[in-house]
Amino acid sequence: MKAISYRAYGGPDVLEYGDVRDPKVGPDSVLVKVRAAALNPVDHKCREGYLDAVLDAVFPVIPAWDVAGVVVQPGAAAPEFAVGDEVIGYVREDFLSRGTLAEYVAAPVRTLARKPRNLTFEEAAGLPLAGLTAYQVITKALSVTDGDVVLVHAAAGGVGTFAVQLARHAGARVIGTASERNHAYLRDLGAEPVVYGDGLGERVRALAPEGVDAAFDTIGGDTLKLSADLLAPGGRLASIADGSVIALGGQYCFVRPDAADLTRLTELVEQDVLTAHVQETFPLERAADAFRVLEEGRTRGKIVVRVDWAEEGGQ
Template sequence: MQAQSEIRSRAVQLDSFGGPEVLAVREVPVPEAGPGQVRVRVRAAGLNPMDWFMTSDAETAGRFGLTLPAGFGSDYAGVVDQVGEGVTDFARGDRVFGSALSRAVADFVVIDVTAGGPANEAHHTPDGVDDRAAATLTIAGRTASAALTVVGVGPGDTVLIGGAGGGVGVFAVQLARIAGARVIGTGSAASADYLRDLGAEPVAYGDGLEDRVRALAPEGVTAAIDLFGTETVHAARTLGVPDPRITTIATQIEGITPANGATPAPATLNQLANLVATAQLQVPIAAIYPIDQIRTAVELQSARRVKGKVVIDL
């Protein structure tokens, strides 16, 4: 076995808040798992808008409890390679996925499995789910699930999803379809076939959205989820959708209950992973980058024009 002093350990870090240009890959000491903790050898890390949003400036970072120097990324998947005293639910060699708030893009992360919450989370990865897919589930999958819960999507619903091709949208569309709903998803003209493959009926965003939706669904829309801004909210209100059946994830609008993926039902992640394992839920991965191309990956992801998820391989 390779001595710990010889193990290469890299992590993406930043010494100042800002855009992709502040991210750097550095050699760091290999962390040790203490009591109640496991160390995970990360194999893949999924990127989310939340990652670059919360490291964009000091005020935003402070709301998440981040100080400099900071790490980057939250969603990870890998293999447990060290188990601390008192841990009984995990063993060396177990495949796991979860969240390590603003430190996931690294060769190793230490997870305090006794703490729980979005900063310290590990779940067993089911057979049939590869590490790249598992690394995309925590933030985006939970947020999509939370949004559907807020508006109560079910059989007989026609739900309008704004930003349907993005990282959260790909899960929201499929979960709504699994719940028995008809889905109309907004996107660019270039994304139409992609949205159809996910199970949505595509509609172009922009001026005249309400008229295009009426043409697709003359019987009306019953629920709406805005994953990008406010356009879908305003369209839904114009179409007669009541506020309790509208939600957002990126904005606060008076009268609208936002979806919060940080407080999901306890079994949400395991349910999502099992849907992937049984091929009921697809994980569209738009791009895969090595860790030394982290800036390029974040530039692509932060442009918010990506169809699916961006993943870092480690």
Template sequence: MRAMAYGAYGGTEVLAETRLPVPKVAPGEVLVRVRCAAVNPVDWKIMSGGLDALMDTVFPVVPGWDVSGTVERVGIDAPEFAVGDPVMGYARKDWVHGGTFAEFVSVPVRCLAAKPVSLDWRQAAGLPLAGLTAYQLLTRLGTGRGDTVLVHGAAGGVGSLGVQIAAALGARVIGTASPRNHDRLRGLGCEPVAYGDGLTERVRAVAPEGVTVVADFVGGVLDVTRAVLAEGGRHASIADHTVLGAGGQWMWVRPDSADLAALGRLADEGRLEVTVAETFPLAELAAAFALSQQGHTAGKIVIEV
């Protein structure tokens, strides 16, 4: 099969198009024929060796964890899916090796859900990792009706989905973002405030009694979080472990087919949209990674295989 892979840690220069065997399909897995795979910052951070202390790596590595496609083959004890099923997944395994920037990828069923009918292949590939990150953080904090949620980094890939998910859970949503993104956030059901100096005062101006939930998707904002959090409020971060010393939760996303299915239902109900910013062919993965590293795209970067 065609795949993009690297044989050692490094920058985009280590990526190369290559031919690899079609992956084996272990019990509890299915083989997915990849239609699209989305780029996430974790992909190039892993490639640079940034997660070597956390996860074992087997070279050559095919990067990529987000995928949409169709089931090509069903392994032993995987009754949840049948050949031909359209699926999406957060295909993270317990080690780094066989990812989604390839024609085929083997995926444990715990990482997959049915592709939402309302999303095209590109949008479906862009939903799993970012969507699950936002969904799991908000639901672990018990977000629901009566809450006022502050989303740090509301215009980002995770934050923009978090805004929509919090609104779908019944909460009032305030989001930090640069002014150029405020109109887009209003369209997603958010009350935007500009980040930067004076943020605490701006949040207090729209929520004088404080917020009950803070979702931090950027890091470096703990002082603001503590200043605007109402008594008894809850907060968590995906980017700042110091929240643990301030009564918050530090989390990272985990594969969960039930959570992924819940996101799919929100999409099909018209309460969750996925914005695709740029699309690249498989051979141009290095250019897609370089664009992701700039950190300025307003939407997902997707590879069409």
């Protein structure tokens, strides 16, 4: 099968497009014909070797964990899905090797859920990792509820977009940090935008003089420390970017594959609670260019790689 892979850590230039061996389908997995795969910042961090201390790399590595596609072969112990089922997945294992930037991926059923009927494959591919991250932080780590004031950093990004919508659905008031070009986008999502940079703390305090009830840090460093300072008494803090959040009394969150959570996200999309925004799509053979756009750090929503199948008219 055709895939994108890399044989050593490095920048986008280490990515190769070509033939790799077909995946084997284990008992608890299904073979998914990939229609689209979304990129996330963690994907280029893995490629650059930043997660080498916790994830073994079995080269060549096929990158990416997000997928939307169609089941073509269930495993022997995988009755949850049948041939022809349209699925989405956050297909992360405990090592790097069998990613989703390929024509096919063997996906453990614990990583999959039914694809939302009202999304295209490209839109649906952007839901799993970013949506699960936002869902697990907003609903579990921060326990956002009606009446809370919630601060979301990088609110126009992949995770931030879903975090804003989930917090608003819970009845919270949301303050979102973003560059000025994304402020109208955030207002459409229901957030109150504030611009990054010097004076951010004062701008947030002007909107929430008594502090925020919950803060979702996606950046780390000084932004994390500022978030802690902006909390109201008893406020909750979570970060997906900086483990020092624990020393500040908050929670460090690394998203986990969870079929039940992913199914809940599908339901919320079909109820029009969540929308998915795709900034740009690239064909599989241009995945390196997709990574270059992602790594500029200015993404609104998601960057998606599609797999064009000739027998399906390239749809």
